[in-house]
Amino acid sequence: MEKAIEEFQSYLANSAKNELFAEAKKISLQVCLHKIPNLMNEKLILCKLPNPLHTEDSYPETCLIVKDIDKKDRDYEKTIRKYEKIIKDNQLDSIVKKVMPLKQLNLEFRPFETKRTLSTSFDLFLADKNLHEILFNGSKLGKEFRKRKKMPFKVDVEGSKNLKEDVMNILNSTTIRLTGRGPILDINTFLSCHTVKQAIENINAVKAELVKHLPGGESNIKSIFIKSTNAPAVPIYDDLKTNLNDVKLPNNMTPAKIKKNKKMVVKRLKKNKQIKNKQNSKQNLVLRKKIA
Numbered sequence: 001m002e003k004a005i006e007e008f009q010s011y012l013a014n015s016a017k018n019e020l021f022a023e024a025k026k027i028s029l030q031v032c033l034h035k036i037p038n039l040m041n042e043k044l045i046l047c048k049l050p051n052p053l054h055t056e057d058s059y060p061e062t063c064l065i066v067k068d069i070d071k072k073d074r075d076y077e078k079t080i081r082k083y084e085k086i087i088k089d090n091q092l093d094s095i096v097k098k099v100m101p102l103k104q105l106n107l108e109f110r111p112f113e114t115k116r117t118l119s120t121s122f123d124l125f126l127a128d129k130n131l132h133e134i135l136f137n138g139s140k141l142g143k144e145f146r147k148r149k150k151m152p153f154k155v156d157v158e159g160s161k162n163l164k165e166d167v168m169n170i171l172n173s174t175t176i177r178l179t180g181r182g183p184i185l186d187i188n189t190f191l192s193c194h195t196v197k198q199a200i201e202n203i204n205a206v207k208a209e210l211v212k213h214l215p216g217g218e219s220n221i222k223s224i225f226i227k228s229t230n231a232p233a234v235p236i237y238d239d240l241k242t243n244l245n246d247v248k249l250p251n252n253m254t255p256a257k258i259k260k261n262k263k264m265v266v267k268r269l270k271k272n273k274q275i276k277n278k279q280n281s282k283q284n285l286v287l288r289k290k291i292a
Helices: 002-016 077-089 102-108 112-121 129-137 143-147 163-171 196-213 255-291
Strands: 026-033 043-048 062-066 096-101 124-128 153-155 173-178 184-191 221-227 234-238
Touching: 002 196, 002 221, 002 234, 026 196, 043 163, 043 196, 062 077, 062 102, 062 129, 077 096, 096 102, 112 143, 124 129, 124 163, 129 153, 153 163, 163 173, 173 184, 173 196, 184 196, 196 221
Parallel strands: 062 096, 062 124, 124 153
Antiparallel strands: 026 184, 026 221, 043 173, 221 234
8 A cells, every 4th residue: 555655646746747836636535335325315424534634724715504593584694793703702713704694595595506606605614503404405505515515514603612623623524425326435535745654544544434334334345546636546455355245235225215216217218118119210211211
């Protein structure tokens, strides 16, 4: 593993020589699974890294979504002032650039275009614990947030004993997303400026956290690659021993999922039948022309 990481970082360093503004690049782990897990909902797992991906100069611009003080009052300025004071008192005003009450989200960001603009306006989104469930599993934020991997992280804004520490723990962590939609997981793990030792520490931390939550555990990991933008994937782990029959996954299929899957199968069969009928029609037309 050490040799692979060293060679990969050397390749990135040589590639960066041609760039005008060379910055530290994020290197991700691409984990390939033996079996795709059946999940009721997408799982968002925070893994604290021994060597963070952000420095004090490069913390992500953050938006905090909070609950309304008065749900009936259309004026949300009081809510903004209240939570901005909490942010300032916890010395987080250099990180949290905007406080957004739920009412403002509902009134100003209903159309698809506005949600898409909002998702690209900040690097990170946080949500008060009272709102996290409806934001994460509901439709208030839309598909763009999921597509861009900008779904909010949960924080206890008013009840936390140390809000700054809670937010810093999120910033100094990486995200493992278990979606159940494919066999490959992509996890930001270390930087090109990290030493080989730091990189290995982060890789071991990510792998240990992944094994805790991954259906099937370590036996469900088929291979692991390290990958960066415009760079080839380099293998660092390959499981050649595990038999697929030995990988046991829990069945988390809900009635709604089963119904959806049946509809998809019927739709696919119908489409295949239409394609086949179209091909037969073309063949019959060609035969008629030849006979004529």
